[in-house]
Amino acid sequence: MTRIAFIGLGHMGLPMARNLLKAGFPLSAHDLVPEAVAQLAGEGARAANDAHDAVQDADVVISMLPASRHVESLYLGDDGLLAYIAPGTLVLECSTIAPDSAKKVHQAAGKLGIDLLDAPVSGGTAGAAAGTLTFMVGGAAEALEKARPVFQAMGKNIFHAGPAGAGQLAKVCNNQLLAVQMIGTAESMALGVANGLDPRVLAEIMRQSSGGNWVLERYNPWPGVMETTPASHDYEGGFMSELMAKDLGLAQETALASGSSTPMGGLALHLYRVLLRQGLGKKDFSVVQSLFGAPEE
Ligand code: NAD
Missing domain, CATH: 3.40.50.720 (NAD(P)-binding Rossmann-like Domain)
Structure with a gap:
């Protein structure tokens, strides 16, 4: 064996x-x-x-x-x-x-x-x-x-x-997209809840509508929407924000080398840097929810 x-x-x-x-x-x-x-x-x-x-x-x-x-x-x-x-x-x-x-x-x-x-x-x-x-x-x-x-x-x-290296290139592209989806989902969740929508109802509507994405399917950043996600456990476990910031940095370096334009990835990197400065680097990357408003304890 x-x-x-x-x-x-x-x-x-x-x-x-x-x-x-x-x-x-x-x-x-x-x-x-x-x-x-x-x-x-x-x-x-x-x-x-x-x-x-x-x-x-x-x-x-x-x-x-x-x-x-x-x-x-x-x-x-x-x-x-x-x-x-x-x-x-x-x-x-x-x-x-x-x-x-x-x-x-x-x-x-x-x-x-x-x-x-x-x-x-x-x-x-x-x-x-x-x-x-x-x-x-x-x-x-x-x-x-x-x-x-x-x-x-x-x-x-x-x-x-x-x-050689192609696996990493694919991964960098994927994680840039994941970060953008996570941030977009977090701001939409906060927008809906701030205007009186129930987070579980909103999450389900978006999941089954044209905004549906992997984050809404498996990794909702709003605490309590999905029982098993890091968001429902004080953003512990999962994928640390500092690792997402690292991956977004790799995406920007890669874009610089090829002359590609990646403005969404750039913005995502800067939002994750804010989280790191707030001392949230060890928390799961869905903690980006806190930048837009999160539920009261
Ligand atoms: P982690 O920090 O939890 O684990 C890394 C481990 O490596 C730690 O236990 C650390 O002690 C150990 N380590 C560091 N240097 C070492 C050395 N020289 N010898 C032996 N052990 C050493 O990180 P993770 O979340 O498990 O992520 C690992 C990799 O996978 C990262 O590159 C990350 O970007 C990637 N990744 C993570 C996720 C996720 O959801 N967590 C998903 C996909 C990819």
């Missing part, structure tokens, strides 16, 4: 690794937070002492880290992990990072005979827990075929976006 090393057991990594264990893959795990590793060890994973220990004997290495700098320092730093990974091993880099950063890691891995794919995901923590994530994959099609059974244990839709 394919042996997997999983590095980065945060909001997304932990439930993804759990699904691999459930599918029967032997798995070694590492995170800088020992409690996360201990939790997974209690469910059958081997608790690695560090990242180098985790990848020993692994056929597949998966990383799910916050941002480009974490990924580059893990794989390329002075004591970078790539030097400890055997040629022929498959590396699935699932974090959302800059497309250029992904290309850099691809290139270094390729020189060592390691098959690497950039494979960022969509679907949120609920999709990670349910094993229904979407993977947007950049890299060689043959490597994707080798990785498919592993992706299938964690996700439902697996797309080959193109060559």
